[in-house]
Each structure stands twice: as C-alpha cells, then as structure tokens.
Amino acid sequence: MDPEPVRFEPVTTVRAYERVVEQIEQAVLSGRLSPGERLPSERELMAQFGVSRSTVREALRVLQAGEVIRSRAGDPRGPEVLPASTAVLQKSMHRLARAEELGLAQLLQFRMLLEGSAYLLAARLRTEEQLAQMDAALAEMRAQLGRGDSEFSRADVAFHDAVARATQNPLLVVCGEVVRGVVLELIEDKLAHAADRRALMRKSVAHHIEVLRAVRDGEGERACRLARHALYDYYAEYVPEAERAMLHPLLGS
Amino acid sequence: MDPEPVRFEPVTTVRAYERVVEQIEQAVLSGRLSPGERLPSERELMAQFGVSRSTVREALRVLQAGEVIRSRAGDPRGPEVLPASTAVLQKSMHRLARAEELGLAQLLQFRMLLEGSAYLLAARLRTEEQLAQMDAALAEMRAQLGRGDSEFSRADVAFHDAVARATQNPLLVVCGEVVRGVVLELIEDKLAHAADRRALMRKSVAHHIEVLRAVRDGEGERACRLARHALYDYYAEYVPEAERAMLHPLLGS
DNA sequence: CCTAGGCCACTGGTCCGACCAGCATACTAG
DNA sequence: CTAGTATGCTGGTCGGACCAGTGGCCTAGG
Known part of the structure; x- marks a missing residue:
C-alpha cells in the first residue's frame, strides 16, 4: 500500500447566499418541505440564517430561477414551495440546442430519432383515452386546414404531444417539445415562403x-x-446536401 | 365572421430584475455576447439599466444559477460569459428524478432509446479514427478489469462517449451523458452491493x-x-416489475 | 345574527449608502 | 531589472429605508 500522505483539499470560498440556497434546497429535496408548503418570510429567514436580507433575497432568487419556489409580493404566507416541473429542463436544453452550433441536420436527426421511437412506444403503451386525444387533435388539424397556419400548427403540436404523453415518459415529452420548437425556429422563415403551404398541410394530414x-x-x-x-420528406430539402447522409441511417434498411 | 370584440390581456407585473435578465440573456443567446467575453461591472450595469445595484445583482444571480455567467470577487474585468454547459440540464433532470416524476424506468427507457439509436448511426457514420478511439477505450476497460470499478467505469464512459461522438450529433452526446449520469446516481448504491461485480464487468466487456x-x-x-x-439485462432487475413493460417495445419484435 | 366594507400589519420589490476582501495593474524601492 | 507594494477597481455583504401589494381582521351596516 502507498503510504497515503496527508491530503489537503483546495479551499473554496462558499458565498453566504450559497449556503442558504443549499439548506433550503436540501430541505425540499429531502422532502422535509413539500410542494405547496410555505417558507418563512424573508425577514424571518434573515433572522434564522443570520444573514442580511439582501443575502436571503439572492438565495431566494436562485431558487426561484430553478423553479424550486415562487414568491408573490405581499403574500403574508411567504414563498411557496413548487412541485417539480420540466420548465428548467426545457429552458436549459433550449439554450444548449442554440449554443452548440447545431445545424438543422443534427436537430432533424435527433427529432427523427425521438419521434420515431415515441411512436414505437406509443403504439404499444397508449391507452384508449390517449388515442382519443390524438383523434381529437387530428380532427382539429383537418378543421383548420383552410385557416391560418398558426392554428394548424397548434393542432399539429397537440397531436405530437399526445403521442409523446402516451409513452409515459416526461423526458420524451420535453425533448420532443424542445427539438420541435428549435427546428421550427430555424426554418420558419423558409417555410413561410414555401410555394404551396396548403398542399403541405394536406400532405401532413x-x-x-x-x-x-x-x-x-x-x-x-x-x-x-x-x-x-x-x-x-418534409424537411430534407432545407438540409445542406452534404449533411443529408447523416439522416439516412434512420430511414431503415 | 365574428365581430371580434376588444380583447384585454391579463396584466402581468414584470419585475425589474427580470427585464435585466432578459436583456442579458438575449444578448448571449443571440450571439452578441460570446463565451469568454466580459459583462460590464455591476456598478456600470446599474447605470446602463437605470436600476439599483441590488436589482442588478439579483439579475446576475439568476444568470449565474443558469450557468450563463460567472462572477469572481475582485476581478476588474467583470462577470464572464460562460460557454453552454450541461450542468443545469443534469441538475434539473436529477431533481425531476428525485421528485419521482421520473423513475428508473423512464430514465432507462430513454437511455435504451438513445444509445440504441446512437449505435445505429455510429455504425454508418463512424470514421476510422473514431473506431480507433472505441478500440482504445475498450482496451482500457479490459486493462482495468482487475482494478477498482471507478477506473473501469471511466473507461466505460469513454467508450460510450466515443460512440456518441461518432454520430456527429452533440445533442446525442449531451443527452446520453446526462442520462447515463443520472441512471448511475440512482442505482449506484444498489449496484455496489451486487453479488459479484467482477462477473458483471466481464460480461460488460x-x-x-x-x-x-x-x-x-x-x-x-x-x-x-x-x-x-x-x-x-443489466438494469431491468432494479426496475419495478409493473413498469418493466414499458421497456419491452424497445427490445424489438 | 351575518355580511360588505375598509383598515392595517406584513409581505416582497426596489433603492440607497456603506464597508470589506480580493484581484490585476501600475508604480516604486531595492 | 526585479520584487514588492500601493492603488483603484471588482464583487460580497450589510443595514436601513420606502413603496405597492396582499390577506385577514375588525367594524359598521344590514
């Protein structure tokens, strides 16, 4: 055995507000604080933690940004502990998608991958109710065929959401939502100039x-x-030809 | 046509710090501010935005919590814009997992889906160099077979990373990384008590x-x-039997 | 008795001014 | 020319102040 020498760890200055965040976060994560419960008021917290109100407020801001709590001005009951949500997940993924210099090719590849798998799962796991939701969304799409395309695409989104929900997997729902959103962002202008949107809609239906x-x-x-x-078929024409090859493996043998 | 009546939107009070966050976030997202660049000092920002320093600081705290910027006390160059990272993604996923919105079943389902697809793509798109990287990682796994399992699993991670990189899709790399991390976190204690880890490693190799x-x-x-x-085969035993069915569609017909 | 109304204590949001410790640079003494 | 210090900035924390909301209490009117 090596004669393990004394090891020192690098010193890290922990800011006061971080300690506050940590404690409250732990309380929530460990279940000592449940969604719906209230935190003491800022002035009370400032006494309990022994820090100034500014520090408490910065800590609360961080927790608020992380969707852990919510504050309403004037509410005498204090900040509210929130149930876990996918909002942060979605936002961070969105940021990543935009920052990673993702091309349409990568996004489309990912979307083909996700949605394909979602259908694969949904076909086995869907309940009758979810099937009905898909039906309803599809009917709405047909109804909106003649109208503006914002209504149409909203119905389209509803359809895909229903499919994603049928997989019972929130990850699939969130990722699908995000990728779909970013793809649309990237080509909405190009798509707006499409020769015949009506024909595209009909084909989509x-x-x-x-x-x-x-x-x-x-x-x-x-x-x-x-x-x-x-x-x-729908998007490939907007993908640079050189990158189109990376989509082909997903089209099956 | 309906005689569209005048519609009023519900008034939402936008906090001052939120608008500060918004502006800075937009600047980063749109690329007007690149990673490595510096923001003006808090006192300078307070002048530019026309708000107090407390407000600026709360905004910076939020951005800091979102891994958008980083502040170091005393640095005369000001807060630094960070490159996009997966830390927030990982954390939010972790929180969802602990809140039981996300069970091992969902995570495993997602991982099976992602990794399977990654192989599908990698098999077609991999370069010789990437193949060599996988080879190297695999050799490292064999070399570490006798040693502690932290080295082994590091080599394992390297292998999967090489596969993910071969797909040329950063989204696949990131999501794979994150999901793998969270899965391991969820069952590392159970896995540590496994009867014969050596046998598991051999099987894995x-x-x-x-x-x-x-x-x-x-x-x-x-x-x-x-x-x-x-x-x-590796993980299913840790998934509640009732939820195991949601994994089966991915095993093929 | 019950209810509608206003009152009030307290909340969070914002601002101000102050002090401290840390960092990078410029300057100074050797 | 170098080593070390001085300096002017930075962010972190504090305390106090004021405001606009919120919700419960209390009261005046039924």
Whole structure:
C-alpha cells in the first residue's frame, strides 16, 4: 500500500447566499418541505440564517430561477414551495440546442430519432383515452386546414404531444417539445415562403391519418418508419446536401 | 365572421430584475455576447439599466444559477460569459428524478432509446479514427478489469462517449451523458452491493466487444439491438416489475 | 345574527449608502 | 531589472429605508 500522505483539499470560498440556497434546497429535496408548503418570510429567514436580507433575497432568487419556489409580493404566507416541473429542463436544453452550433441536420436527426421511437412506444403503451386525444387533435388539424397556419400548427403540436404523453415518459415529452420548437425556429422563415403551404398541410394530414392508424393497430415499427420518412420528406430539402447522409441511417434498411 | 370584440390581456407585473435578465440573456443567446467575453461591472450595469445595484445583482444571480455567467470577487474585468454547459440540464433532470416524476424506468427507457439509436448511426457514420478511439477505450476497460470499478467505469464512459461522438450529433452526446449520469446516481448504491461485480464487468466487456464488432461491420441494426438488450439485462432487475413493460417495445419484435 | 366594507400589519420589490476582501495593474524601492 | 507594494477597481455583504401589494381582521351596516 502507498503510504497515503496527508491530503489537503483546495479551499473554496462558499458565498453566504450559497449556503442558504443549499439548506433550503436540501430541505425540499429531502422532502422535509413539500410542494405547496410555505417558507418563512424573508425577514424571518434573515433572522434564522443570520444573514442580511439582501443575502436571503439572492438565495431566494436562485431558487426561484430553478423553479424550486415562487414568491408573490405581499403574500403574508411567504414563498411557496413548487412541485417539480420540466420548465428548467426545457429552458436549459433550449439554450444548449442554440449554443452548440447545431445545424438543422443534427436537430432533424435527433427529432427523427425521438419521434420515431415515441411512436414505437406509443403504439404499444397508449391507452384508449390517449388515442382519443390524438383523434381529437387530428380532427382539429383537418378543421383548420383552410385557416391560418398558426392554428394548424397548434393542432399539429397537440397531436405530437399526445403521442409523446402516451409513452409515459416526461423526458420524451420535453425533448420532443424542445427539438420541435428549435427546428421550427430555424426554418420558419423558409417555410413561410414555401410555394404551396396548403398542399403541405394536406400532405401532413394524410400522413398523420396513416401514422395514427398504425398506432391504433399497435404496429409500432411501421409508425416509426412512417414518421421518420415523413419528417425526411418534409424537411430534407432545407438540409445542406452534404449533411443529408447523416439522416439516412434512420430511414431503415 | 365574428365581430371580434376588444380583447384585454391579463396584466402581468414584470419585475425589474427580470427585464435585466432578459436583456442579458438575449444578448448571449443571440450571439452578441460570446463565451469568454466580459459583462460590464455591476456598478456600470446599474447605470446602463437605470436600476439599483441590488436589482442588478439579483439579475446576475439568476444568470449565474443558469450557468450563463460567472462572477469572481475582485476581478476588474467583470462577470464572464460562460460557454453552454450541461450542468443545469443534469441538475434539473436529477431533481425531476428525485421528485419521482421520473423513475428508473423512464430514465432507462430513454437511455435504451438513445444509445440504441446512437449505435445505429455510429455504425454508418463512424470514421476510422473514431473506431480507433472505441478500440482504445475498450482496451482500457479490459486493462482495468482487475482494478477498482471507478477506473473501469471511466473507461466505460469513454467508450460510450466515443460512440456518441461518432454520430456527429452533440445533442446525442449531451443527452446520453446526462442520462447515463443520472441512471448511475440512482442505482449506484444498489449496484455496489451486487453479488459479484467482477462477473458483471466481464460480461460488460464481452458485450462491448460484440457491439463494437457490429459497429465496425456497419451492422447498425444489430448493434442497436445488442445495446438495448444489454441495458435491459443489466438494469431491468432494479426496475419495478409493473413498469418493466414499458421497456419491452424497445427490445424489438 | 351575518355580511360588505375598509383598515392595517406584513409581505416582497426596489433603492440607497456603506464597508470589506480580493484581484490585476501600475508604480516604486531595492 | 526585479520584487514588492500601493492603488483603484471588482464583487460580497450589510443595514436601513420606502413603496405597492396582499390577506385577514375588525367594524359598521344590514
């Protein structure tokens, strides 16, 4: 055995507000503080932690940014502990997607991958109720076919959300949502100039009908393949030709 | 047409610090501020935004919590804009996992999905150099077979990273990394008590050899199937039986 | 008795001014 | 020319102050 020498750890200055954050976060994470419960008021916390109100406030700001608590001015009951949400996850993923110099190719690849798998899972795991939700969203799409495309795409989003929810996996829901959003951001201007949006919508509806049938029949593999091909057909023309190859492995053999 | 009545939107009080956050965040997101660049000092910002220093500081705290910037006391150059990181993503996912919104089943499902697809893509897109990196990582795993399992799992991580990089998709790299981390966190204690870790390692090496061969031969589908089955075999026993069914659709027909 | 109304104590949001310790640079003494 | 110090900034923390809200209490009117 090595004669383990005395080891010193690098000293890290821990700011006062960080200690406050830490303690409150631990209380929430460990369940000693449940969603809906209230924290003491800032002035009370300042006494309990032995720090100034500024420090307490900075700590609360951090927790607020992390969706751990919520403060309302004037509420005598104090800051509220929030239930866990995917909002932060979504925001951080969005930031990452925009920062990582992601091209449309990468985003589309990821989306094909996710949505395909979502269908694969949904086809097996969906309940009748979720099936009905997809039906409703699809009906809404058909109804909005003639109207502006903002309503149409809202119905489209609702459809995909229903599919994602059917997988019972919040990760799939969030990631799908984010990637879809970023993809749309990247090409909405190009898409707006598309020659015939009406034709695109009709094609989209036809595709959704087909894929929904596959989901209803439990044919996951087929739904997966359909979705990926549809995405490719719809978006590939906007992907630089050199990068298009990275989408092909997902189209199956 | 409906005689569209005048519509009023609910008034939302926007806090001063929120608007400061918003502006700085936008500057970073839009690229007007790049990683490594510096923000003006708090006193300077307070003049530019026309708010007090407390308000500026609360805004900076929020950005700091979101890993957008970093402040060091005394640094005359001011707060630094950070490159996008996965830390927040990881933390928020972790919190969701602890809040039981996310069980091992969901995480594992997502990981099976991601890693399978990663192999599928890597088998087609990998370069010789990336293949060599996987080889090296695998060799390291074999070398560490006898040693502590922290070295072993580090080599394991290196292998999976090499695979993810071969897909040329940063999203896949990041998500894979994060999910792998959270999964390990969730069961590391259970895994530590496993009867025979040595046997598990050997089995893991054997699996990696096989899957790497599939990648080298360009058999993406096979690599995908192998990886998912391996993950299932390795982890499924820790998943509540009732939720195990949600993993089965990914194991293929 | 009960209820509608206003009152009030307290909340969080913002501002100000002050002090401290830390950092990078310029300057100074050797 | 170098070593060390002085300096002028930085962010971190503190205390006190004021304001606009909120919700419960208390009261006047039924």
